[in-house]
Every structure is written in C-alpha cells, then in structure tokens.
Amino acid sequence: MVTAVAQRLAAQRREINDTLALLSLSPENLQQVRDKMRVELERGLRRDSHRTASVKMLPSFVYRIPDGTERGKYLALDLGGTNFRVLVVKIRSGIRKSVRMYNKIYAIPLEIMQGTGEELFDHIVQCISDFLDYMGMKNTRLPLGFTFSFPCRQTGIDKGSLVSWTKGFKATDCEGNDVVEMLREAIKRRNEFDLDIVAVVNDTVGTMMTCAYEDPKCEIGLIAGTGSNVCYMEEMRNIEMVEGDEGQMCVNTEWGGFGENDCIEDIRTRFDREVDEGSLNNGKQRFEKMTSGMYLGEIVRQILIDLTRRGLLFRGHITEPLKTRGIFETNDRLALLQVRSILQQLGLDSTCDDSIIVKEVCGTVSRRAAQLCGAGMAAIVDKIRENRGLNQMNITVGVDGTLYKLHPHFSRILKDTVKALAPQCDVEFVLSEDGSGKGAALITAVIDKYLYAMRFSDETLMDIMKRFRRELGNGLGRDTNPTATVKMLPTFVRSIPDGSEKGDFIALDLGGSAFRILRVKVSHEKKQTVQMESQIYDTPEDIIHGSGTRLFDHVAECLGDFMEKQNIKDKKLSVGFTFSFPCAQTKLNESYLLTWTKRFKASGVEGMDVVTLLNKAIKKRGVDIMAVVNDTVGTMMTCGFDDQRCEVGIIIGTGTNACYMEELRHIDLVEGDEGRMCINTEWGAFGDNGMLEDIRTEFDREIDRGSLNPGKQLFEKMVSGMYMGELVRLILVKMAKEGFLFEGRITPELLTKGKFETKHVSSIEKNKEGLAKAKDILGRLGVEPSADDCVAVQHVCTIVSHRSANLLAATLGGILSRLKDNKGNPRLRTTVGIDGSLYKMHPYARRLHKTVRRLVPESDVRFLLSESGSSKGAAMVTAVAYRLADQRRQITETLAEFRLTSDQLLEVKKRMRTEIQNGLGKKTHDSATIKMWPTYVLSTPDGSGERSSTWIEISFPDCDSTS
Structure with missing residues (x-):
C-alpha cells in the first residue's frame, strides 16, 4: 500500500510538474521574446508599419x-x-x-x-x-x-x-x-x-x-502593478510619427499590447487564453494579461481549477468561491506565507501538500511575469545602447507598481533576466517612492495640428455669442437691415397656440428633396387632440434645378394625389405652407423668396411671392393658402401646441435656422409697438460679412469654394448636416495625404465629393459600435483601415460634430440672452422646440444642451423635440390664424350694432337740426327734446370789454337750467 501511495503521489507530482512546465520559460524562449519585442518596438516607431505593430510606441x-x-x-x-x-x-x-x-x-x-x-x-x-x-x-x-x-x-x-x-x-x-x-x-x-x-x-x-x-x-519608466507598461527616451530621428530629427522624446510603448499579432502564441498557455476570453477586452493587451497584477491572480485560479478537476488538489472538490472570477486576488497571491488561511477563506479544505502546490503555482506564475518583463526591458535597453553607438552603457530605470514593490522575488528575477539578456548594459532599478503623480507635476514644471482650430474654449464661444447678438440687432434695425447678414425676417405670426384651436387643415412642407403633405385635424372632446395623416413625395433633382413653374406644378400634382387618396377633393380646406427658404414676408400669406439654399436652383422664383406661384398652380384644387411659414416657425408652433412656454424654434438638420418671438417695439420693419411677432433669423448667413473668418478653417473654405453658393450661408456650412460629412472627408483626405491615416493610401471613392455622408459621422461617433461602423464605412470607400485609423476617424467625426454643437449653442445662447433681456427677468424660463435629423443623432443633443447651459447660466431651458416635424406647425399657424380670425369676427359682431353708416349719420344730423329749430320756436319749445335755453350772455369776449350779446344755451332733456 505504501508503494501504491508513493506511485500515486509520484504520478500526481508528474502531472503538476507538467502543468507548471507550460509556464516555464527557457533561456531560448526569453531570447526570442526579447528579439520579438525589439522587432515590435521598431515597427511601432516606423510610419509604414505603425498601423500593424502590436507595440504602439505613442x-x-x-x-x-x-x-x-x-x-x-x-x-x-x-x-x-x-x-x-x-x-x-x-x-x-x-x-x-x-x-x-x-x-x-x-x-x-x-x-x-x-x-x-x-x-x-x-x-x-x-x-x-x-x-x-x-x-x-x-x-x-x-x-x-x-x-x-x-x-x-x-x-x-x-x-x-x-x-x-x-x-x-x-x-x-x-x-x-x-x-x-x-x-x-x-x-x-x-x-x-x-x-x-x-x-x-x-x-x-x-x-x-x-x-x-x-x-x-534615469531615461526609462516601468510600471509593474495593476497594469504593465514602459516608456523611454527615444531619438527623434527614429520617431517617424512626429516631425523633426533633433533631440529626444519620451515614447510610451504601451507594451501591454505586445502579442496581439500572435507573435508570442508559442508561449501562451490555455490558462492565458481562458483569462483572455473572460476579460472585458478579449484579444487585447495579451502581454499585460501575462505580466500584470490585475490578471496574475486569475491565471492562478484557472490553474487551481484545472488541477482540482484532475483530482490533484483539494481532494477534487471545487467550491463555489473558486468558480468565481476575480475571487483569487493578486494581493492574496502575494501573501505567500498565508496561503492556508487564504484557501480557507475560499472554502477550500486544503492539506499541507495542497498549500505547497498552491505556493508553487503562485511562484511559477509570478516568475514568468518577472521574466517576461525582463525580456522586454532587455530589448529596450539594448535599443537605447545601439541608438547611441555604445559598446557598454549605464542607465537607470524608474519603477513603480505594487507587483514590483510587494512581491518578494519579482524585482530580483526581473533584474537577473535583464542582466542575462542585455549583458552590455549596466541597468540600475530605482523605486519611485512618490509614484507617478509627482512625475506629472514635474512634467508640468518643465513645460496641434488638424483639429486644434475646431476646438473652442467657453471664452471663444461667449465671444461668438456676443457677435451674433450684434447681428440680431442689426437685422432688426431699419437702417442696418439692408447690410445685416442675419436678416431677421418678420413672419407675421403673432401668437403661439393657446389650446382652443380646432379645424381640419392641410399642411405642405417643402424644404428638401423630400416633399411632405399632411392632413391635420384639431378637435375638442374631453381634451384637445391632433390627428395627422401624411405622405412623402420625392422632388427629383431635375425639378429642383428646373423652372419655378415645374416645381410648383409638381407640388400641385402631389397635393391633388394626396387629396384624392384622402377623399377630400370636394372639401374646401385651408392650407399652411412650410417653405424652408429665406423669404421676406409682408403678410401671413404673402412671402417673397430672397434666395434659394440647400441645392435648390429653380429659376424664376427668387424675388417672387411663393404663395402667388403656388396658388396659381393649385387654383383648381379648391384650397386656400392661409399661411406660409418657415420650417423653424412650424417647429416652434408644433412644440407650442404641447408647451405654451415654447418661444424659440430651431432646425438642425440638412440646413439650420432659428426663429423666436421678438417684441414688436424692436422690429423696425413692421408697424406697431404692442405685442410680439415671430422672427425668422435666417442665421445660416451669419458670418457672410467676414465676422467668422478667425474661426473658419481651410476645410471650411474648401467646402465653400465647391458649393453652389460660394460666399453665402457660411455659418450653415460650418454646422449643418448637409456639409458635415464633406468636412470630415476633406480632413481625412489631407491626413491620408500626409501619411497620418490609411498608410498614406487614398482611394478614388475617398476623393469623391459627397461620398462621406453626415449619417456616417453620426454612426461612427457612437461609442459602442462606432469603431466597427468606421471600419465598415471606410471599407465601402475602398480603404482598409487599421484599428488606429478607425480610432482617428472616430476622433475626427467627434471633433467636427462637437464644433457644430458648440457653434449652434453660441448662436442659440445669443437668442436666449436677448429673450431674457427683453423680459427683464433675472432668470429666463423658456422652451426651445427643435427638429432636424442631425439633432436627433446621438450624442449631438446632449452636447448642445450642456454648452447652452454653460453659456447662459441664468436660464432654465427645456429642449422639446418636435416629433411631428414642422409640417404640423404650418397647420397650427393656420389654426391659430383661424382662431384669431374667429375671435376678430365675434368682436366685430358684438361691436357691429355700435357702428353707423353714412346714411344713418346724415339722418341723425337732419333730426338734430329739426330738434334745434323746435327748441327755438315759441310754439314748439314745450314739446322739443332739445330745449335751447337762453343764457342772457350776449357776446363772446373781444378784448375791449365794451360790447354785449345774448347767449343761447342748448339744453338736453334732463337739464334743469333756467338762466
């Protein structure tokens, strides 16, 4: 039996040794790791191989x-x-x-x-x-x-x-x-x-x-703790990712990623793979997962589970705590003298032999980690020595991290490995007692390229807000309006919905390639409700660029089709027309197009009343154009139906614009001082007078040069969805040309205008799937991006989108601060109605809200998304116009009995004359209603005081005077 037990123990020992042998590294293994690390260091430094290098050398x-x-x-x-x-x-x-x-x-x-x-x-x-x-x-x-x-x-x-x-x-x-x-x-x-x-x-x-x-x-920094990484001073001539050849720069190797290209698969074990597969970043940081404190305890746990399953530990019994990922902490693994008590805490009934085996496992895992760090360090010190052409070199490594500090053998094994693999370097390791925080302070004491100009401080945004407020004032002034870039066009909409509107209306919405028609029913039962039915019609490119007659005939044909499908051909309904282009309005239903935007170029329309043109096209349809509004006004009115505090409307989509309720006393272009009127700012033209030249970039200027309206709508070209994708494309092309992206390769698709759409920007911005989207979108453009390329493209998209949100926040801040001043309140409480595809894209809205609140802190602003778009708003403007007209009709009817015609006034005159004669006659005086009493005042004063005359008093029936 003794012999049998001895054989069993010997067999178990062999199995344990075989398992731990998987983690043992021979001198040849370590030399190979050193040499492979050296290769990856060089690849990370070179421009042509940086993309695929696993050691990124940042x-x-x-x-x-x-x-x-x-x-x-x-x-x-x-x-x-x-x-x-x-x-x-x-x-x-x-x-x-x-x-x-x-x-x-x-x-x-x-x-x-x-x-x-x-x-x-x-x-x-x-x-x-x-x-x-x-x-x-x-x-x-x-x-x-x-x-x-x-x-x-x-x-x-x-x-x-x-x-x-x-x-x-x-x-x-x-x-x-x-x-x-x-x-x-x-x-x-x-x-x-x-x-x-x-x-x-x-x-x-x-x-x-x-x-x-x-x-x-000291020219090297090593972290051996929760994570594992190294930096060192590299010669500038070797860092191809940075311009310049003179001097040195510290390079952050990020060597935790070493092996992501499978170059160390020969020394990775099944335990390493299990740890990797269970991590938050599967396939990444493979070297770090073999060397850092965050993962060593988990490697030990995987080995203990394997040995226990095979009956080599803990009598083959696996407890629930041991099955729990992360339960075996690296701190526990460091406390080698307390193995027995740690195992008991994990519910493991261990023998003395079990404790010894666990110590061996911990020692083997730690030894391998120290050796791997040593092999990597040997590659670095040898590289520095060769950079300087030295046969022998003395150098110091600054070290920090709990693994290096607390493990009883880690530092010794690390130093021995470096000495064996880099014999021509005398390396001293100095422990950083004060950690890296002190180093950050020292760097601060001793102290971009493409996107720097697109980042704005709050001070810059406040300045832009002030400039915009000046332009608002210029647009409102009679003398300054002709030269103002922000035209501040009156809309003749004087009220938002108050909840009493009702009726059946049609809304037309023309503002892009898609033309929308709605039937809007506003009714009152228990509460006010709105029912809508809509249909979208395409507006072909040849019509957008054709004649105005063709454009409005197309609108009329679509309207006829819609009315037929709705079975309302025989009804006479009022129409609200959302026309999302700069117009000068003279009445609610009269609006003259100033200029086309958004690629529209239909001839014969600029300078004409679009309501007249539309009425001409639809005169056979039996409808009446009650109101024409801008999409911003429609958005404000849509949201105003749900929230009567809404007094601002914004569109952030293909184009961008804003409207708000301004005091009539400030609108010089319209008669009257009482009440308010909605103003269509047409803020897309902000900066057309050169006011924004200091913040426009080379990419903005290139966008403008290639547009249909060079020199116009400059602000819109910096912020709207129509141009954002193109901005990103131009930036990516320049970065690729200079070798910073795609290894300098530029495809015909990437060079094609309009190929990078704004919806791509929004997709790539998203954190969770953004990088995968970037790879897919770039792949469709013929580019084979690296992971770093995808990160860079995501960063570009984020910065361009962030700039748009910041600039719009500044202009909106200008409107809100003006509203606050108009009201004279210490704090503004208002609602902003918003619509547009760009605003709806994550995470644009959140950025806009945050920046607005920073720029206008004395405000409580509710942002209300217009779920129904601006078309419903056109119907609401019509409904409000009907409500106001009905109110006016009732008032008129009430006052009608007080109104006298000319014939009635002549009759009154005739009767008065008769009664005056009756009052003067002796025979008729008693029955006269106008008594004409004498006053015995015989004259009016002539200045001499000598003459006298007789006065006659005219007395009405109830008078009692007799003198």
Missing part, C-alpha cells in the same frame, strides 16, 4: 527630463486603477532642491469605472474639490499635471485622446475623446474652482520623471 511630447532648476507649486492627479490620488507638489530648486508633497487617496467605485464618462470625470472633480477644501486652496489657480494611465494618442503635451480602456475601466463616451477636455468640462460643470491643465502623461512617463529628478541617468 509619442508623449515630453522632450526632456528635469535638470534640477524647476520650482513652484503644482497640482497633480493620478488616475490609473481603482484608487485615484490628488497631490500638491512643491518643488524647490538650487542647492537645497527638494520636492514636498501633500496627497489624498480616493476610491473609484466599480459602478463609476464602468458607468458613463461624465460620471467618472464628475467623480474625479468632486475628489479634487474635496482635496482643495482640505488644503484650503479653492481660490488658488494652480498649474495641473494629469497622470492618466491608459493608452492615449497625444497630439500635444496637453492633448490626449483615449485609445481604449484597460484595467477593468469601461466608462462610456470616453474612447476617442480628449481626456483633458473632458476634465475641463467637468471642472466647468462643478463651477467651484479653476485649474490650468498643462500636461497629460502616462504613469510610466510620470514614474520616469520622478526618478529622473533624483538621478539624471
């Missing part, structure tokens, strides 16, 4: 390490794991140079790590606020360095767009966005303090800078 725009002369007080933020740290760093230079730090650590709950980006950054700012309160520094504006320990593509020291989350973070609306800008927006939302964000850096860069302050030979 420029950090940090050009030098501290030289000891830095000084001052700085704030540093350190975000890279489940804890977030805020520090104040005081740097003193000179002989007694020193760095003093005060810091506080805050937890980041899982629901915030995996919530929305806004929630994450609001939490960060809340922590900053608490820290500044704690330090008594709320009123001090400090320079800030931000350690952000996730892969970021930087275009400047203070600009970093998140490429992808790692380490369990999954906050939405962040990937592809500038984290510095998100932090700035969160600070503005909080509105308690202000900070000058100077630098955003990776934690490796911060660690390197921290150690370099003490040791000038």
